[in-house]
Amino acid sequence: MSDDDGPFGGTEEYYAKHRPGYGDAALSYLRERFDLDGDTRVLDLGCGAGQIAVPLAAHVGEAVGMDPNEAMLRQAERRAEAAGRENLTWVIGSDADLSGELGGFGLATMGRSFHWMDERETLERLRGLLEPGGGVAILDDEEWFTRGTEGWQDAVYDLAAEYLDELPERTGPVDHSAEDPWDELVESVGFDDVEAATFAVEREWTVDAVVGYAFSLSYCSPDRFGEEKAAFESALRERLAQRPEETFPQRTEVTVISGRR
Numbered sequence: 001m002s003d004d005d006g007p008f009g010g011t012e013e014y015y016a017k018h019r020p021g022y023g024d025a026a027l028s029y030l031r032e033r034f035d036l037d038g039d040t041r042v043l044d045l046g047c048g049a050g051q052i053a054v055p056l057a058a059h060v061g062e063a064v065g066m067d068p069n070e071a072m073l074r075q076a077e078r079r080a081e082a083a084g085r086e087n088l089t090w091v092i093g094s095d096a097d098l099s100g101e102l103g104g105f106g107l108a109t110m111g112r113s114f115h116w117m118d119e120r121e122t123l124e125r126l127r128g129l130l131e132p133g134g135g136v137a138i139l140d141d142e143e144w145f146t147r148g149t150e151g152w153q154d155a156v157y158d159l160a161a162e163y164l165d166e167l168p169e170r171t172g173p174v175d176h177s178a179e180d181p182w183d184e185l186v187e188s189v190g191f192d193d194v195e196a197a198t199f200a201v202e203r204e205w206t207v208d209a210v211v212g213y214a215f216s217l218s219y220c221s222p223d224r225f226g227e228e229k230a231a232f233e234s235a236l237r238e239r240l241a242q243r244p245e246e247t248f249p250q251r252t253e254v255t256v257i258s259g260r261r
């Protein structure tokens, strides 16, 4: 981990393996809405381990994944290799590094990453990089560790709280758009035809996936646990083994807020 890796330093392998994608429905929606085809260039800002850039690359001419965390980009590269995709380019950089040197795009996506950025400034800069009619899309899903409602999720959180002092509160579902509506922000920057779409998603988590998801979170990273990482992991596995479920269900929604230049 280097100082530049930011809040996800040390999580990268877990992030790549255990953070789910957004599902076919959300990506098909973007493909249809913005007429993506072999001539389209897509920018995925805060691309992480490529959960959006790699599947989208199958439907466009070129996808550019940009992220300040170099180790995360290496994971994204591996995902692209495993998928046999060669039309991806990886750029180390953050929202502050958006510039005309990246070229023009037909779509810019940000998945689970927009809240880390200077939001208005980022939308303004992206607008400058988009071709007329091109889209900006902010994708998100429920972070179950603090916002889920399942009993098994309470158990994971409660155990982590025994080890870590600075966990964010487990609030259950929060409409984070209520105070700071991103669709209104997108519109106020000058994008037209703004839409907020939601897609129901059901997931089943195994014990390994639950453990890996916990270590993929910036505030629950292996570095935060330090020498107690192994102790936490074995206690978590034990606690999950004592539960009645064999796999752990999650019913959630993927949201896509998008607008057109």
Ligand SMILES: C[S@@+](CC[C@H](N)C(=O)[O-])C[C@H]1O[C@@H](n2cnc3c(N)ncnc32)[C@H](O)[C@@H]1O
Pocket (backbone or CB within 6 Å): 005, 006, 008, 019, 045, 046, 047, 048, 049, 050, 051, 052, 066, 067, 068, 069, 072, 093, 094, 095, 096, 110, 111, 112, 113, 116, 117, 118
């Ligand atoms: C939760 S991950 C999301 C990764 C991926 N987009 C996804 O949907 O799973 C957040 C990513 O945002 C990146 N990030 C953090 N601050 C950023 C910034 N200011 N500009 C761009 N990306 C940033 C992190 O390095 C991390 O890879």
